[in-house]
Amino acid sequence: MTFPNLPQPLAEALSARGYAAPTPVQAAVIEPEAHGRDLIVSAQTGSGKTVAFGLAMAGELMPEGQLPPAAAPLALIIAPTRELALQVSRELQWLYASAHARIATCVGGMDASRERRALSHGAHIVVGTPGRLRDHLERGALDLSSLRAAVLDEADEMLDMGFREDLEEILDATPAERRTLLFSATMPKPIVALAKRYQKDALRIETKGEDRGHGDISYVAVTVAPADIEHAAINLLRLHEAETAILFCATRDNVRRLHASLVERGFAAVALSGEHSQNERNAALQALRDKRARVCVATDVAARGIDLPSLSLVIHVELPRDAETLQHRSGRTGRAGRKGTAVLMVPYPRRRRVEMMLRGAKINVEWTNPPTADDIRASDRERLITTLLEPVEIDEEDRALAQRLIAEKSPEDIAAMLVQAHRARLPEPEELVAATPEAQRAAQADRHRPGFDDTQWFVMDIGRRQNADPRWLLPLLCRRGHITRNEIGAIRIGPNETWFQVPTGIAAKFNAAVQRTAREDGEDESGIRIIPGNGPAPGGNGAPRGAPRTGGARGAPMHRARPTNPRKPQGRRP
Structure with missing residues (x-):
């Protein structure tokens, strides 16, 4: 048997679940040297820790191979969050199902009166979060006098979340001869102190390798x-x-x-x-x-x-x-x-x-x-072909419908419609901007198209620090200046300003439209000001050559404070 020295109900549950062999942490906690001892276990997330401490405490819960009638809890598992506590409870439910274990779950956000009723009816195992367990303990609903095993799951996280006092009050209420199993991904000083206070001659089990990342x-x-x-x-x-x-x-x-x-x-x-x-x-x-x-x-x-x-x-x-x-x-x-x-x-x-x-x-x-977007479309094509070429059982009704379709349309049309229906269910991929400063500069240089040799530079008071992005700047410029995308040339995005070209032949018309769509201070509803300039300094990162660096009669800075992460100008729909 791959899980030696386990009570028969647990061995049957593991076999039914498809466990062929224990994970490293599960094997370590059921070794003879770990039997009956306090444990400090460091193991990777997803390594089977819940089953591990379920197996480790089996000797305390089932010394005769079966559970006694449910009364005061024999085991207590404390977890940092509601989700983790509920997950632990589900794992222990199937592991101890054949043993007919009664498991009570006590977590914040659930019906406390229902939990108190469940505790009053007796439970073999209680799983909960520190705050709710402490509340039940102080109200007298949680009796820990018969406890044989206490498990602290992700103890480091519980201390980080400020549950130290809760844990100490709960553990102080348990019998001194109980067994304490401490599971922690890391061993900071507060965890070491907790172990020294509540454990005796604890065995340290380390199953994490030198490589932090899972092999899987x-x-x-x-x-x-x-x-x-x-x-x-x-x-x-x-x-x-x-x-x-x-x-x-x-x-x-x-x-x-x-x-x-x-x-x-x-x-x-x-x-x-x-x-x-x-x-x-x-x-x-x-x-x-x-x-x-x-x-x-x-x-x-x-x-x-x-x-x-x-x-x-x-x-x-x-x-x-x-x-x-x-x-x-x-x-x-x-x-x-x-x-x-x-x-x-x-x-x-x-x-x-x-x-x-x-x-x-x-x-x-x-x-x-x-x-x-091209990568995604290529991947979509391969997935669709793979899916359609997989063998599938077709019933007579589907085959009859297929024959009717073939009589009405060509196979190519039917296949094209199938592809179209498949694509219609998928969200459209997004066009991305260049991911590095070098690539951005190269992409911006490419924007100088034929026909834009005689142009006028304009400057707007928003730049990289305000997440300026051509995808939403272009619609804004078209709306403010009453021009089309094709009438906007090179775009240079600096730290706090963005420069762009407009053909000289329409520059006056563009500037007039910008002024008409601006408020008295020269800004639009999004707080962006657009004025003529002489273009960015060489290299694209300096001040615009000859462009005014201040705005307004009193020389107020041209750039105004903007939201930390604007996706689009204020006042515009995302």
Whole structure:
């Protein structure tokens, strides 16, 4: 038997689940030297930790090979977030199902009175978050006097989230002879202190290799223009067409914006952040599990503990704060032997810092450019051909319908309609701007087309620092100056100003229209001013030659403060 010395109900559950052999962390916790001892375990996310501590505490829960009648809990598992606690509870449910274990879950955001009733009816195992467990303990609903095993899952994260006092109060209420299992990805000083206070002669188990990245996760870094992050994320989703994907953002607001953008473009997406209630989170996760949604946009905390078997793509839309966060995020995929891909979207000004972080974390990564619209269309074609050439069983009704179609249209027409129907279901890829300063300068130089030899330069008070982008500047110029895109020549984007050419023959007409569409201060409703200039200084990064650097009677600076990350001018629809 691949899992030796286990109670029969657990061995049967593992076999039914398809476990052929234990993962390294599971094998380590059931070794004879670990039996009955306190444990400090460091293991990668997705390495089978939940099953590991479920097996490790089996000796305390089932010394005679079966569970006693449910009364005061025998085991307590504490997890940092609701999602992780619920995930742990689900894992232990199937592992201890044959043993007829009663498992109670106590997490914030759920019905506390229902949890108290469940505890009053007796439970073998209690799984919960620190705050809710402490609340039940102080109210007398949680009796820890019979506890034989306590498990702290992702202990480092719980301390980072400020749960130290909660943990200490809970552990102080447990019997001194209990067994304590501490699972932590890292071992900072607060974790060491916690272990010394609540553990005795603990065995240290380290199953993480020197390489931080999972062997089952391929790391890819794409360099993007800062203003093009959202469009690059869309193209990555379209290129991979993963069965399930998760996109990480740093804040609730960014989760909300990106989720809305994806839904608008036709992606079946859900959002997870601290602003969502527990019922909303449960509904979102269930939509991902039953394939009604394929994309999840989430913050770090909201996504901890998520285990989706079909998750094969993780996109770090906003960079993680450190290598540990990168590991936890990426560990949502590549779990239990499945392959996964983690993509870091790196704004080109931050590439060097990201390279240092990856090098320090010993994570091997492939650097590449974001997929273009042409890349995605080529991938779509190959996927469609592969799908249509796969063998499939066709019933008589479908065959009769096919014969009717062939009688009405040619096979080529029918195939073309099939391709069109397939493409209509897919969101359109996005056109991206150049991803590096060098490429941007080359692309801008190409904008000087034949017929623009006699031109007049104009300058507007917005530049790279305000995320100036030709894709929304062009419509603005056409609207303000009453001209077409074809009548705008070279565009030079500087740090705080952007220069552009208009043919001399229509420059006066353009300037007059700009003045008519401006307010008294020369700006339009978005706060952007356009005036004639003599063109950028050589190299494209200096002040415009001969252009006024100040505006207004009192010499106020031409550039005005703008939002940190404008996608388009204020007052315009995204």
